[in-house]
Amino acid sequence: MTPKIIKVALIGNPNVGKTSVFNQLTGLNQQVGNYPGITVDKKTGISKLNQITKAKIIDLPGTYSLNANSIDENVVIELLLNKNDEDFPDVAVVVTEVENLKRNLLLFTQIKDLEIPTLLVINMSDRMKQKGIELDIPLLETALKTKIALISSRKNIGIDTIKELIINYKKLSTEPCLNASSIDEEYFNRLRKAFPNQLLYKLWLVITQDVNFLNLQRNEIENTFTRSHTELKKLQQKETIKRYQFINDTLKVAQKIDKTKATDFQSRLDNILTHKVFGYLIFFGVLMLIFQSIFDWSSIPMDFIDTTFSKLSALTKDNLPQGKFTDLLSDGIIPGIGGIVIFIPQIAFLFLFISVLEESGYMSRVVFLMDKIMRKFGLSGKSIVPLISGTACAIPAIMSTRNIENWKERLITILITPFITCSARLPVYAILISLIIPEKRFLGFSLQGLTLMALYLLAFVVAIASAYILNKLLKLKCKSYFVVEMPSYKVPMFKNVALNVLEKTKAFVTGAGKIILAISIVLWFLGSHGSSNFDNAEKIIAEKNTNSRLEKGVFENQVSAYKLENSYMGIMGKTIEPVIKPLGYDWKIGIAVVSSFAAREVFVGTLATIYSVGNQSDEESTIKMKMAEDIDANGNRIFNFATGISLLLFYAFAMQCVSTLAIVKKETNSWKWPIIQLVFMSGFAYVVALIAYQTLK
Amino acid sequence: MSDSNASMLKKGQSAQITDINIDEIPLKLIEMGCLPGNDIELIQIAPMGDPLFFNVNDSKVAIRIKTARAIYISLESIK
Numbered sequence: 001m002t003p004k005i006i007k008v009a010l011i012g013n014p015n016v017g018k019t020s021v022f023n024q025l026t027g028l029n030q031q032v033g034n035y036p037g038i039t040v041d042k043k044t045g046i047s048k049l050n051q052i053t054k055a056k057i058i059d060l061p062g063t064y065s066l067n068a069n070s071i072d073e074n075v076v077i078e079l080l081l082n083k084n085d086e087d088f089p090d091v092a093v094v095v096t097e098v099e100n101l102k103r104n105l106l107l108f109t110q111i112k113d114l115e116i117p118t119l120l121v122i123n124m125s126d127r128m129k130q131k132g133i134e135l136d137i138p139l140l141e142t143a144l145k146t147k148i149a150l151i152s153s154r155k156n157i158g159i160d161t162i163k164e165l166i167i168n169y170k171k172l173s174t175e176p177c178l179n180a181s182s183i184d185e186e187y188f189n190r191l192r193k194a195f196p197n198q199l200l201y202k203l204w205l206v207i208t209q210d211v212n213f214l215n216l217q218r219n220e221i222e223n224t225f226t227r228s229h230t231e232l233k234k235l236q237q238k239e240t241i242k243r244y245q246f247i248n249d250t251l252k253v254a255q256k257i258d259k260t261k262a263t264d265f266q267s268r269l270d271n272i273l274t275h276k277v278f279g280y281l282i283f284f285g286v287l288m289l290i291f292q293s294i295f296d297w298s299s300i301p302m303d304f305i306d307t308t309f310s311k312l313s314a315l316t317k318d319n320l321p322q323g324k325f326t327d328l329l330s331d332g333i334i335p336g337i338g339g340i341v342i343f344i345p346q347i348a349f350l351f352l353f354i355s356v357l358e359e360s361g362y363m364s365r366v367v368f369l370m371d372k373i374m375r376k377f378g379l380s381g382k383s384i385v386p387l388i389s390g391t392a393c394a395i396p397a398i399m400s401t402r403n404i405e406n407w408k409e410r411l412i413t414i415l416i417t418p419f420i421t422c423s424a425r426l427p428v429y430a431i432l433i434s435l436i437i438p439e440k441r442f443l444g445f446s447l448q449g450l451t452l453m454a455l456y457l458l459a460f461v462v463a464i465a466s467a468y469i470l471n472k473l474l475k476l477k478c479k480s481y482f483v484v485e486m487p488s489y490k491v492p493m494f495k496n497v498a499l500n501v502l503e504k505t506k507a508f509v510t511g512a513g514k515i516i517l518a519i520s521i522v523l524w525f526l527g528s529h530g531s532s533n534f535d536n537a538e539k540i541i542a543e544k545n546t547n548s549r550l551e552k553g554v555f556e557n558q559v560s561a562y563k564l565e566n567s568y569m570g571i572m573g574k575t576i577e578p579v580i581k582p583l584g585y586d587w588k589i590g591i592a593v594v595s596s597f598a599a600r601e602v603f604v605g606t607l608a609t610i611y612s613v614g615n616q617s618d619e620e621s622t623i624k625m626k627m628a629e630d631i632d633a634n635g636n637r638i639f640n641f642a643t644g645i646s647l648l649l650f651y652a653f654a655m656q657c658v659s660t661l662a663i664v665k666k667e668t669n670s671w672k673w674p675i676i677q678l679v680f681m682s683g684f685a686y687v688v689a690l691i692a693y694q695t696l697k
Numbered sequence: 698m699s700d701s702n703a704s705m706l707k708k709g710q711s712a713q714i715t716d717i718n719i720d721e722i723p724l725k726l727i728e729m730g731c732l733p734g735n736d737i738e739l740i741q742i743a744p745m746g747d748p749l750f751f752n753v754n755d756s757k758v759a760i761r762i763k764t765a766r767a768i769y770i771s772l773e774s775i776k
Binding site: 100106234274368405481486487 | 729748755
């Protein structure tokens, strides 16, 4: 018998533990992709149901109802309305949780109207006793016309029941729970007559939503059945009331809640965490902890990775036959890749903290705490999430602005997020700080750590100041909505956090890795080929020194320095030198700065490649040492204090990330905003770096 | 339409919703159960007096004062 694959769609409200259920069902058999044309994560996984049957499970974005409010939610409707989609589910699994069953069931009754076999998962059963909740499952099953799996994804209870119910999906009822069309009989009867072959609820969704479903019919429907926006919203409200009536009636008999048992631990926690003094102190403490971990604690694995890669480079050089390929490998690819691998520990730490903050429910409290303050700057309390996750990467941060309801607040958040110190700046900061700031302690804090903290703060201040100015400049009128769900506090599940960190870090490294690999190969080529002067370097240096006899080592170094200067890379660098000289950069730094307009972290990889190409010495020294030893014609250090500060400031403010520009274009639907970002941020960076260098030198 | 609205509740008080101003209330809030007939309780007030943290129909949700003013309640039902 050939193995059968059942297609399963996992649907549910946010914060019901849907992702935990997905993780429990699929384990590590997960894939994250994108829905075509939009940047919504598409998570799929394979679950082995029994010996012969497998299920392909799609974890759909969390949604409160089938009335889509965002692109994420649209994905759910488009899939469920399109029978021809390759992922159209054989069975819909609606995940709910015991504490919010009432609200969760709204979505369930809507899904039932689509007449897809649907089963109901009630999660967090382990909390029932503590909350004094009792459920009559057989009664619920009859009323809701479905099968129920009462589970706890946290305690790994009941996952087998879900699997069993999925295997037997053909036995599930496809009958709706209630007759929602009774809200306006006359209207729906006309609709039914006009399209006898279509599901009534589908037609209703097509009328009320902006979904791409059966385009041809859409026009037809719109002409005869569209009503005014307010009328439709009123009907939607009626529909919602109708559904809640049914749900309330059902739960009245099937659910018992002993209110006296509901512990007030949660509200006491809220009293502290949203307190007018302690609330902010705790939030500040959490931020401090994050910075401490990314600079202090991750330096140990980072040093290890740094030395490992320089050893690897030397090893390749020694053991492979001499030639172009070995050079490419040891001078181009290995240092380039090393430049990115080195900051895995920092990214992992960042994603770890962000993931824990979100899973625990604390992030919503921060949103609540900060909303009033943020509004003064034209932002929303919800902007705090992108601003914090922007410390990892601006791309997911900008995507997370989608739940900001007000377009102006959202636009300003998108525009200022790239100022926030992202993890791609970290390797640049790390190497520069260690070059120019002494390894001393001040009041017990490491000076290097304090410098890093200052850079983060500076970026934040500039971001907030820009928001303030944008708020005054932008004349946009839009309705200001703000709705934040405040989930109960939970201890984060290790498995969820670990998988999240793994997935995000992997995506980040492979994404950046590809760019860095390509750029380091190009740079290596440009650095090891050049004009006729390049090819005749030995002869020219020898002729220059006919009078004095040079030692062999000195001669070789002079040759390689000359070669580098006359390579294509050197020629390019020299060309741009007049522009960057006032900032205190030589042509090598210039090449690194220019190449990092693709992505900031390329800076380190580029310098690594540049300093490896010219270097003939066999001894393994890390890139940092090579940079520290580099001197200019007058014998001064290239990476001196003034240049270092100027570089740090330049990287703090300049818009050097093609991927961010691309995502801003996608999210704002125009080139106008990314271009403004590029010009304004980079211009600002240039001016600040110029002033800093000229004052400090 | 009654003049009393959800922003007038004190911390810990709850009341029944009598009506909502549909133009000011986002659909998402309605879907969470912010509907006439259901109860609304003020759980927490943010440090600067805004936003407000409500329990409405067993959904815990924070909204701004402006939105809370569009949720009308009956004074008699305040507990």
